[in-house]
Structures are given as structure tokens and as C-alpha cells.
Amino acid sequence: xxxxxxxxxxxxxxxxxxxxxxxxxxxxxxxxxxxxxxxxxxxxxxxxxxxxxxxxxxxxxxxxxxxxxxxxxxxxxxxxxxxxxxxxxxxxxxxxxxxxxxxxxx
Amino acid sequence: xxxxxxxxxxxxxxxxxxxxxxxxxxxxxxxxxxxxxxxxxxxxxxxxxxxxxxxxxxxxxxxxxxxxxxxxxxxxxxxxxxxxxxxxxxxxxxxxxxxxxxxxxxxxxxxxxxxxx
Numbered sequence: 568x569x570x571x572x573x574x575x576x577x578x579x580x581x582x583x584x585x586x587x588x589x590x591x592x593x594x595x596x597x598x599x600x601x602x603x604x605x606x607x608x609x610x611x612x613x614x615x616x617x618x619x620x621x622x623x624x625x626x627x628x629x630x631x632x633x634x635x636x637x638x639x640x641x642x643x644x645x646x647x648x649x650x651x652x653x654x655x656x657x658x659x660x661x662x663x664x665x666x667x668x669x670x671x672x673x
Numbered sequence: 674x675x676x677x678x679x680x681x682x683x684x685x686x687x688x689x690x691x692x693x694x695x696x697x698x699x700x701x702x703x704x705x706x707x708x709x710x711x712x713x714x715x716x717x718x719x720x721x722x723x724x725x726x727x728x729x730x731x732x733x734x735x736x737x738x739x740x741x742x743x744x745x746x747x748x749x750x751x752x753x754x755x756x757x758x759x760x761x762x763x764x765x766x767x768x769x770x771x772x773x774x775x776x777x778x779x780x781x782x783x784x785x786x787x788x789x790x
Contacts, residue, residue: 598775600775600776600777602718602776602777604718608782609768609780609781609782609783610710610718610768610770610777610780611780612773612776612777612778615773615774615775615776615778616774616775619775621776621778653717653718655718655720655776655777657775657776660723660732661720661732661734661735662708662720662723663720664717664718664719664720665717666717667717667718
């Protein structure tokens with residue numbers, strides 16, 4: 568199963584609302600996770616089951632979708648949110664990742 | 674402290690072997706499936722392999738199948754990745770990660786493997 572994220576990169580300002588899209592090549596129900604990765608650091612799980620917020624993750628992050636189309640939304644960007652975001656499908660092996668979306672400061 | 678710590682990375686010549694380790698602490702290691710995920714320099718995440726909590730099942734990415742072997746020793750709280758016939762394209766930071774209900778909820782800091790002559 569291939570995952571395609573859009574956009575590949577995005578420039579935004581603190582306080583902006585940002586949406587990242589992840590499209591699967593076939594239906595994956597709600598078996599989708601989102602991760603945040605900062606330079607030189609390991610990925611961090613943000614959302615699982617498409618819309619469930621991982622413990623400790625700020626509520627400005629939200630996820631939605633099912634089947635083939637999913638979104639990650641950050642309601643009000645904070646300075647610490649500038650990072651690369653990846654989606655991952657867990658419907659079947661191999662549990663593929665999207666190519667990533669780099670979120671940069673405008 | 675709940676953590677995963679990888680070790681064993683380094684510089685290795687093409688065609689040679691290397692074994693990575695991932696030491697788990699602070700949680701019941703034997704209750705969790707475990708993954709290896711890698712990231713080539715400047716590139717995205719690539720899933721490598723998974724082993725079930727009891728070692729009964731293992732799956733591999735096509736890119737490493739037949740060359741890499743994932744294993745675990747629950748008595749030592751340690752995950753392994755045996756990498757044989759290494760290629761330049763295996764150069765990456767290798768992360769171990771704990772499998773949650775749906776997702777990977779705990780990651781190590783990674784260990785760098787460089788395959789170069």
C-alpha cells in the first residue's frame with residue numbers, strides 16, 4: 568500500500584491553521600498513524616487510529632479520515648511544531664510510511 | 674525510565690555483516706511487538722522488520738528480505754537486527770520502536786550504519 572502526502576513542504580506562520588493530507592493507494596479503514604520528527608531526533612507518535620490523540624500530545628493536533636483519505640490538522644501553529652510529519656498505514660504489512668511533509672517557518 | 678537504546682552501528686564495507694541491538698527498559702518488553710525502522714541521510718522513514726512479542730512471527734521489507742534477520746531475547750529485554758550482505762543503500766540511521774495498539778509509541782534515538790568501502 569502506497570501513501571502519498573501533500574504537500575511535500577509547507578511554509579506557515581505561528582498561529583496559522585495547517586492541514587496535511589495523506590492518501591492511500593487502497594482502503595485502509597482507520598489504520599493510520601501520524602508522526603512528528605524534528606531534525607536529529609526520533610519520530611514521535613501524534614495520532615493513531617486516524618483520529619485518536621496519543622497521550623501527552625497537545626489538543627491543537629487532530630486527525631480525521633477513513634478509507635483512503637486522511638488529514639492531520641494543527642489548529643494554531645506553535646514554534647515547536649515546525650518539523651517533518653509522516654503518515655503510516657498499519658492495515659497490512661509492510662506498514663508503509665508516506666514520504667513526509669516538511670513544515671517550515673514563513 | 675521507559676526507553677529503548679540502540680547500539681552496534683558503525684562503518685562497514687559492502688558485503689560484510691553487522692548486528693544491531695536495542696536494549697529495552699522500564700516496561701514489560703516481552704508483551705510488545707518490536708520494529709526496526711531506518712532513515713537514509715536526508716530521506717524519509719522506511720520500515721524494515723517486525724517481530725511479534727513472543728518471537729513467533731517475523732515480517733520483512735522486500736528490500737532486506739533474505740539479508741536481514743530480526744530476533745529478540747526476552748530474558749535480556751533486547752531486540753536484534755542481524756544485517757548480512759550489506760549494500761551502500763543500507764546506509765541509514767536504524768531505529769527500534771515499540772508497537773502500540775495502532776502505531777509505534779516508543780522509539781530509540783537510533784544508531785547510524787554506514788556502508789562504504
